[in-house]
Amino acid sequence: DAGVTQSPTHLIKTRGQQVTLRCSPKSGHDTVSWYQQALGQGPQFIFQYYEEEERQRGNFPDRFSGHQFPNYSSELNVNALLLGDSALYLCASSSRRELLLSTDTQYFGPGTRLTVL
Template structure:
């Protein structure tokens, strides 16, 4: 099992552009959460997707949006990029129901976004 996979690993964009990041959850997981980790900071929760709908959202503007597909994979979209959006974007998957401990988050390696 490859665990949680994210793509791309690195990308560079300019201010005002739009970006799409992708995530495939760990096998057996049905829930995807996205986090932003700025340099020197802990991860910050953006939102969570389950059954193809956004279920919970952190304190991020509407420029941040997402999608979950029937195969449980997910995308994070950021519009009108700002310099401050430069960060590592982490995807984490979990299983909503079932085995004890299955709702522990498993993280991907992240996509590092640089906005110039």
């Protein structure tokens, strides 16, 4: 049973460019959340997708957008990249049913390291 997978593992972009990161959830999970972890800090919640819609959003600008596909995989898009967007981007998957039952656990992927020059 594959866990959460993310691609690519590393990415280098320049300021002003756009980037797309991808995530495949753990088998049986239908909810995907994205986090940004800057160097030396804890992960910050970006947004969560369920049933192909954004359900929750953290304090991130509209330059950060996402998408969820019918197979529950997800993409994170960041437009007009800034130097400050350099970070490890983590994807986590979970089950909506378990969340409603308060037994939810998020499983994290290995992350995508984005460097903006």
